[in-house]
Amino acid sequence: MDVNAAVAAAAAIAGVLTGVIAMLAFRWSERDQKRPTRTSLHTDPVLPPGVDTVLSVLRSSAVVLDEEDAVVKASSAAYALGLVRGGKLAVDPMLQMARDTRRDGEIRQVELDLPRRGTGRGEALAVSARVAPLGSRLVLLLVEDLTEARRIEAVRRDFVANVSHELKTPVGALSLLSEAVMDAYDDPEAVTRFAGRMQIEATRLTNLVQELIDLSRVQNDDPLEDAEPVTVDELVAEAIDRCRHAAGTKQITMAAGGTADLWVHGNRGQLAAALGNLVENAVNYSPARTRVGIAARRVAGTGGDMIEVAVTDQGIGISDKDKERIFERFYRVDPARSRATGGTGLGLAIVKHVAASHGGEVTVWSAENQGSTFTLRLPEAGSSRDRARHRPDHDRSALADEAEDPEDGRSAASPVTPPAAPPATSAYATLPAPEVLP
Secondary structure: OHHHHHHHHHHHHHHHHHHHHHHHHHHHHHHHHHOOOOOHHHOOOOOOOOHHHHHHHOOOEEEEEOOOOEEEEEOHHHHHOOOEEOOEEOOHHHHHHHHHHHHHOOOEEEEEEEEOOOOOOOOEEEEEEEEEEEOOOEEEEEEEEOHHHHHHHHHHHHHHHHHHHHHHHHHHHHHHHHHHHHHOOOOHHHHHHHHHHHHHHHHHHHHHHHHHHHHHHHHHOOOOOOOEEEEHHHHHHHHHHHOHHHHHHOOOEEEEEEOOOOEEEEOHHHHHHHHHHHHHHHHHOOOOOOEEEEEEEEEOOOOOOEEEEEEEEOOOOOOHHHHOOOOOOOOOOOHHHHHHHOOOOOHHHHHHHHHHHOOOEEEEEEEOOOEEEEEEEEEEOOOHHHHHOOOOOOOHHHHHOOOOOOOOOOOOOOOOOOOOOOOOOOOOOOOOOOEEOO
């Protein structure tokens, strides 16, 4: 009897323990189910009807918090910005805003700078956060990324400031010179001198306005809309012709060489302007009685063959600290010399935009007092052999048969001393000696 009673008591105790354990497991399961997970954040039924659909189409990052500051719903953009981590709102200022809004029901908005996730740089994300009550228990947080808008605004402010400064200089000079002309009306020699200065400043102002228009057009226009096959030979010849007078004044010899019959695809006007700016800079920054060379060749690229056009001069060169900034708008290595040559500081910026919009790039090699080589690299336009069937009936051989060069009286087809080769570190040190174009 005692043994049976003991067995019955043990069974009863085991049954009670089993019931207690089952109850605890049930309670634990309920609590675990109530805990928000990344999957359940998007389908939790506590959201008011239609809110889930509205939040899914918003461009802003959206986060919904409950009365315990747990995340009920968060958009993928919120995770990407690092706002939500482990089911919690990870930005303390936003969390405090949500608590204040939950307490008094007031809508709040603030702009914050957040550290950028995954980078070791000191860059920050500029965001605008807006918190509003959503029903009786929930709080809605909308976050807008303002980083790109702020960057564009900063660029716009700098551009306007630079343009204002650059325009003020020639306009102010014209005003002063006009007053000087009025005061010296009875002195013909002074009037002539001041009028000459006025012409220089007016030309400088005209060039600045024209380059501003060109830069705006390059930035806004799609070169593919007016794209066409363009022969590099014609671009080189046009660039040389554009700078022929300035080069002749300084007795600078311009020469062209490299591989003939190369083609690129793009906007002819933009490409001509880009190469013309490189040749014009080479002439302006070269001493008298030196040479400027233009060489073209085909090189292999990862996405197909590329055409490289290098413009080499024997000028003053560019220091290492200036190389990183020469493609910025209005930046000048030598401001005094740039003003003397009428430079605006926009030429290389235009070249950079043209190269980028055509799927290419522009690079520079330079050493102080040794010269510079600017290389314009563009994708090749199909097969040169196929393009040759449609090529106009003129090429480099026709150019060589033209009349004698008016600058020095030599025949363009006669032997000439080739221009000095770029330094060995330049990519064009091994190109054939260029031929002189008239």
